[in-house]
Amino acid sequence: MNPIPILQAVALAVVAAVGLSGCAGNAQVQADRSASHQALVKLPRKNAEQRVAVAIYEVGSNLQELPPRGATEQFKTALVKSGQFRVVERAQLDRGVVREKQMNAAGQTSGSSAQQQLRGAEYIFQAEITELNGAAGTSSSGINIAGFQLGGASNQDELGLDVSIVDAATGDVVDAINVRKTLGGSAVSVGGIGALVNRVMAENGKSTSPYLPEVQHQSTRKDSFDAALREAIEESVRQLALRFDASAQAAR
Secondary structure, eight states: OOHHHHHHHHHHHHHHHHHHGGGGOOOOOOOOOOHHHHHHTTOOOGGGGOOEEEEOOOOOEETTSSOOTTHHHHHHHHHHTTTSEEEOTTGGGGTTTTHHHHHHHTTTTSOOOOSSSSOOOEEEEEEEEEEEEEEEEEEEEEEETTTTEEEEEEEEEEEEEEEEEEEETTOOOOEEEEEEEEEEEEEEEEOHHHHHHHHHHTTTTTTOOOOOOOOOOOEEEOOOOHHHHHHHHHHHHHHHHHHHHHHHHOOO
């Protein structure tokens, strides 16, 4: 029995497993190119007069294990990127606009921003992270050849986002949407290479050594929750834009 083809196959398996785990380390900073971003920016941009004034105060979460973190800013960014809405600031007023007006009122800045009213929102978006389905789908497989072990596993989680459209004048909830986003994960493990080498060498009459080093490798990859949440938010904003377009056309 020629041990060379077997050892070559083992080497290829190890290289493939290590290569898969190393892909994430080569990522570079770049502009968002996700499918949800592309779908959002492809919407025909409206001019200022066509845009409805909207606001979002805070994206909430009713799941203790999933704090919303920067979700409010992500939602606001998606609204602006869509080119469909006139977005008025509410969540960060105290950190910028109010301070600027106070300085203007005290005569510390030029212009008349202190005398100008803030633009009112016609609609308020209320968004909530409402679902987390951990391990919605799982699978695993492995192979063992004379002590050499190669295994892999994958899993899928789901998160859900609900958004209500509230009429700022009446408080009526005039519409609502919900979206779901799947998060994927995978794991690869390699072990028992030394055992396989010893086995092959012994079967071919070669001397073996108890000091032959054993090689173990394990890697995991999981989609970022923050990135998945951004994609869910972008898709929800795209759906909101389509709803507003449909309402505007029906009113004509």
